[in-house]
Amino acid sequence: MRTVHFDSREHYKNKVFPSPFHSRQAELNQKKQWGRWFDYLSVNEYYCETMEYFAGRNSCGVFDLTPMTKHLITGPDALAFLNRLVTREVAKIKPGRVGYAVWCTDEGQVIDDGTIFHLREGTYRMCSQEHQIDWLSINAVGFDVTIVEDTHDVAAVALQGPTSCATLKRMGLAGVENITPFGLDYFDFEGTELMVSRTGFTGDLGYELWIHPDYAETMWDRVFEAGKLHNIRPMGSNALELLRIEAAYIMAGEEFMPAMQTVRPTHTRSPFELGLGWLVDFNKPNFNGRRALLSEKKNGSRYALVRLDIEDNKAANHSYVYDSKGKNIGWVTSAMWSPSAKKNIALATVEAPHGEIGEDMKVEIYYQRELKWSRKMARAIVVKDAFWNPPRRRQTPPADF
Amino acid sequence: MIKSILIIGAGHNSLVCAAYLAKAGFQVTVFEAADRVGGAAITREFHPGFRVSAGAHLLYLLDEGISRELGLESHGLSMAKTGMDTISLDPGGNHVRISGAGVHGVSAQDQAAMKEYHRLINRFAGVIGALHNRVPPRMGTTNRVDLLALARIGWNIRKLGKNDMREFLRIAGINMFDVLQEKFDSELLKGALSLDGTLGTFLGARSNNSVFCALHRLSNGGRYSLPAGGMGAVSEAIAGAARANGAEIHTSRPVKSILMDFDHVSGVELESGEKIEADYIISGADPKTTYFKLLGPQNLEAGFAHRVNNIRSRGNVAKLHLALRGVPEFTGLDASLTGERLVIAPSLQYVEHAFNHAKYGEYSAHPVLEITIPSLHDDTFAPAGRHVLSANVQWAPRELKAGWSEAKAAFQETVIDTLAAYAPGIRTQILHMELLTPQDIEAEFRITGGHWHHGELALDQSMMMRPVPGAAQYATPVTGLWMCGAGCHPGGGVMGSAGRNAAQALMKSVGKSVGEIRRVKET
Numbered sequence: 001m002r003t004v005h006f007d008s009r010e011h012y013k014n015k016v017f018p019s020p021f022h023s024r025q026a027e028l029n030q031k032k033q034w035g036r037w038f039d040y041l042s043v044n045e046y047y048c049e050t051m052e053y054f055a056g057r058n059s060c061g062v063f064d065l066t067p068m069t070k071h072l073i074t075g076p077d078a079l080a081f082l083n084r085l086v087t088r089e090v091a092k093i094k095p096g097r098v099g100y101a102v103w104c105t106d107e108g109q110v111i112d113d114g115t116i117f118h119l120r121e122g123t124y125r126m127c128s129q130e131h132q133i134d135w136l137s138i139n140a141v142g143f144d145v146t147i148v149e150d151t152h153d154v155a156a157v158a159l160q161g162p163t164s165c166a167t168l169k170r171m172g173l174a175g176v177e178n179i180t181p182f183g184l185d186y187f188d189f190e191g192t193e194l195m196v197s198r199t200g201f202t203g204d205l206g207y208e209l210w211i212h213p214d215y216a217e218t219m220w221d222r223v224f225e226a227g228k229l230h231n232i233r234p235m236g237s238n239a240l241e242l243l244r245i246e247a248a249y250i251m252a253g254e255e256f257m258p259a260m261q262t263v264r265p266t267h268t269r270s271p272f273e274l275g276l277g278w279l280v281d282f283n284k285p286n287f288n289g290r291r292a293l294l295s296e297k298k299n300g301s302r303y304a305l306v307r308l309d310i311e312d313n314k315a316a317n318h319s320y321v322y323d324s325k326g327k328n329i330g331w332v333t334s335a336m337w338s339p340s341a342k343k344n345i346a347l348a349t350v351e352a353p354h355g356e357i358g359e360d361m362k363v364e365i366y367y368q369r370e371l372k373w374s375r376k377m378a379r380a381i382v383v384k385d386a387f388w389n390p391p392r393r394r395q396t397p398p399a400d401f
Numbered sequence: 402m403i404k405s406i407l408i409i410g411a412g413h414n415s416l417v418c419a420a421y422l423a424k425a426g427f428q429v430t431v432f433e434a435a436d437r438v439g440g441a442a443i444t445r446e447f448h449p450g451f452r453v454s455a456g457a458h459l460l461y462l463l464d465e466g467i468s469r470e471l472g473l474e475s476h477g478l479s480m481a482k483t484g485m486d487t488i489s490l491d492p493g494g495n496h497v498r499i500s501g502a503g504v505h506g507v508s509a510q511d512q513a514a515m516k517e518y519h520r521l522i523n524r525f526a527g528v529i530g531a532l533h534n535r536v537p538p539r540m541g542t543t544n545r546v547d548l549l550a551l552a553r554i555g556w557n558i559r560k561l562g563k564n565d566m567r568e569f570l571r572i573a574g575i576n577m578f579d580v581l582q583e584k585f586d587s588e589l590l591k592g593a594l595s596l597d598g599t600l601g602t603f604l605g606a607r608s609n610n611s612v613f614c615a616l617h618r619l620s621n622g623g624r625y626s627l628p629a630g631g632m633g634a635v636s637e638a639i640a641g642a643a644r645a646n647g648a649e650i651h652t653s654r655p656v657k658s659i660l661m662d663f664d665h666v667s668g669v670e671l672e673s674g675e676k677i678e679a680d681y682i683i684s685g686a687d688p689k690t691t692y693f694k695l696l697g698p699q700n701l702e703a704g705f706a707h708r709v710n711n712i713r714s715r716g717n718v719a720k721l722h723l724a725l726r727g728v729p730e731f732t733g734l735d736a737s738l739t740g741e742r743l744v745i746a747p748s749l750q751y752v753e754h755a756f757n758h759a760k761y762g763e764y765s766a767h768p769v770l771e772i773t774i775p776s777l778h779d780d781t782f783a784p785a786g787r788h789v790l791s792a793n794v795q796w797a798p799r800e801l802k803a804g805w806s807e808a809k810a811a812f813q814e815t816v817i818d819t820l821a822a823y824a825p826g827i828r829t830q831i832l833h834m835e836l837l838t839p840q841d842i843e844a845e846f847r848i849t850g851g852h853w854h855h856g857e858l859a860l861d862q863s864m865m866m867r868p869v870p871g872a873a874q875y876a877t878p879v880t881g882l883w884m885c886g887a888g889c890h891p892g893g894g895v896m897g898s899a900g901r902n903a904a905q906a907l908m909k910s911v912g913k914s915v916g917e918i919r920r921v922k923e924t
Contacts, residue, residue: 285664
């Protein structure tokens with residue numbers, strides 16, 4: 001096990017670790033765009049952000065997600081523990097299935113979001129954006145549950161894009177095509193166990209591969225070998241950011257401030273204010289934030305997170321949002337020109353009661369051409385669906401593209 | 402429809418709460434685990450023919466309003482001794498005697514200083530005491546009632562006038578050592594006075610917050626009394642009032658758990674397996690027992706459970722009961738004064754050094770004692786000619802490094818040695834000895850940590866922070882569950898205010914005046 005003990009006196013000398021895939025990443029990282037993602041070195045851009053993005057939509061991109069915070073949750077009370085922690089009904093996540101979840105403070109404000117993998121009966125892996133071991137330990141009081149942050153014990157890559165399934169089949173993972181969206185399965189890989197889940201952060205056909213770090217490099221090589229004919233490409237975090245905006249996925253630190261890091265009391269968001277009301281299950285008698293969220297449901301939320309279809313092609317990053325009469329009602333949290341949807345898209349926070357589907361708004365876009373700044377008030381319409389949501393995302397078995 | 406209320410525990414606060422709610426017309430049932438009412442305010446036998454107030458042994462905080470409203474005298478409460486002096490024992494026999502603002506055995510300068518100190522401390526204690534019979538306001542709301550209550554606290558402090566207010570703000574958060582050192586010369590006097598802020602707490606004379614504890618202890622004037630029949634008689638009188646108002650009180654029926662119906666409480670399950678439904682449950686148990694043992698943290702939100710888990714409630718006081726052949730003789734003490742409140746705290750350093758051990762999980766090598774000999778005032782305590790000595794002994798930390806089962810015998814020797822330094826003949830007078838460590842107190846009275854106050858009394862655990870924010874107005878986050886014990890504002894000491902405040906808060910939340918409920922009951 002590689003779990004790092006941060007109580008070591010020497011911990012400061014090794015604040016940022018190379019990923020178990022580092023040797024391969026270093027070879028491919030033509031632009032030397034290294035970044036830091038919590039405890040790990042991570043690649044922002046390997047050779048071309050745009051090309052990496054297109055690999056995710058048109059062939060197959062490989063993204064190293066080892067740095068994502070992972071926890072192993074076991075014990076007789078694991079289910080009860082998770083059900084008190086998150087807002088959704090965890091019993092509905094059967095063994096071999098994965099569920100998206102969000103968890104809140106007692107005040108019903110979002111601490112973080114993540115995925116819960118029901119690995120085997122009663123054994124769960126919880127992945128989160130932020131470090132959560134402190135909050136999970138606080139939550140464990142009174143539950144017979146064991147929580148281990150095992151971020152360092154699992155090497156993981158995401159394989160995203162239309163040729164991802166074909167690549168895995170060529171790698172020899174027999175039956176991988178039968179995994180349904182949010183499903184997972186186990187395969188033998190050179191004598192160790194390889195877990196494959198049909199999950200990802202791109203809103204497209206895609207898989208995530210989880211393995212012991214000792215096998216990381218071998219697995220990377222085998223994936224790239226198998227993907228050669230399928231135009232496999234490494235993918236950095238800049239490209240992933242574009243893919244997730246198209247999928248209208250929210251991101252901690254962009255769409256919301258994690259409640260534990262927020263100083264100003266009104267700057268946090270509830271699940272309802274992030275469009276995650278479908279994850280809140282009041283049929284559970286108790287979960288963190290239940291009372292506050294019940295009261296919010298009755299009395300109304302302060303904000304809404306909206307998906308905007310904006311005219312023209314200037315990306316609306318950091319823009320103010322106005323209602324049709326010109327009153328400032330919010331701001332854009334993420335924005336881009338979407339090459340796949342062929343739309344100028346954005347996620348935005350607006351004050352209640354704004355945010356109805358079809359509502360007409362304006363965004364104030366500042367853009368620069370050869371150093372010269374210009375400003376444009378662009379019309380924006382609130383739309384219902386994610387900007388990118390192709391049928392292949394759900395198709396089982398997926399076609400060979 | 403008359404609302405049914407089930408109260409867990411028959412400690413004095415529970416009984417007060419029951420008495421008021423029954424008077425208001427609610428159908429009140431109390432379940433007590435022990436074989437008698439009173440919680441830690443009981444009188445029981447500890448040796449054939451010898452009785453003692455096994456928990457609290459002096460009455461000094463009982464609210465006069467409660468006493469009057471519940472007619473405790475008509476229910477049998479009377480005093481065997483009131484206005485007890487405090488004698489600060491000197492190993493050489495040059496004792497110091499404190500009676501209110503007066504003090505004997507010290508310099509004229511100290512006598513004058515005592516007058517001013519007494520005036521000031523009583524004034525400040527009055528500021529704290531004025532808050533005791535009110536539900537603490539919530540912080541951070543725009544609710545008018547809360548804002549007015551906050552303003553009232555501010556006004557009570559401002560009303561002290563410029564000089565006293567400054568002094569209040571200066572000393573309220575600091576420690577007895579610094580304050581006493583500024584004012585007095587006599588070590589015996591300072592040592593005894595420092596106990597006002599340190600008895601029953603995990604605070605030494607030099608620990609900040611000890612002045613606040615002293616103000617709490619003295620908030621009712623600081624007059625010590627011995628009830629006739631011991632502290633159990635106080636509880637019996639309150640229980641009598643509750644029964645007269647229609648409350649049902651069951652003893653020897655311990656509650657095992659609080660039952661939930663989806664997201665609200667529905668009743669309790671007794672140890673016997675019997676389930677009893679109620680519209681409201683009020684727990685007189687301490688917060689950790691209530692939330693963790695009876696309810697289960699699974700039924701709470703995690704942030705709240707975390708706050709409860711962090712309540713400081715480690716007991717630090719041992720209780721010594723001696724059955725004696727005769728009246729103990731203290732060197733140099735006039736026999737007529739033996740029945741007063743005797744303390745062994747000969748200097749501030751002595752008190753601080755005694756506390757030092759507790760910090761490291763040890764009992765004090767030279768402990769502090771607060772001694773009463775109730776049999777001198779009340780012949781129901783011991784057979785004729787025999788006597789009972791009851792003493793609070795500290796510090797004796799709940800979590801003893803050496804383990805209480807191993808160290809208890811040695812600690813008993815230490816305590817008797819300490820006593821014998823002041824009353825040399827006492828060893829030969831002992832017929833029987835009982836020493837309750839905080840662990841014994843925890844087991845006998847079912848108080849987490851064996852802590853008198855159900856949780857340390859300190860500024861950060863007082864008022865709207867007691868027991869924790871989110872439950873400081875007696876209602877808990879769990880619908881239908883209320884609290885009324887010493888873990889709530891205003892805290893411990895046989896006072897009754899927490900019980901009355903809880904009753905009033907519940908009545909207010911039900912939204913009915915007392916008269917209205919009564920009319921419903923009659924029809």
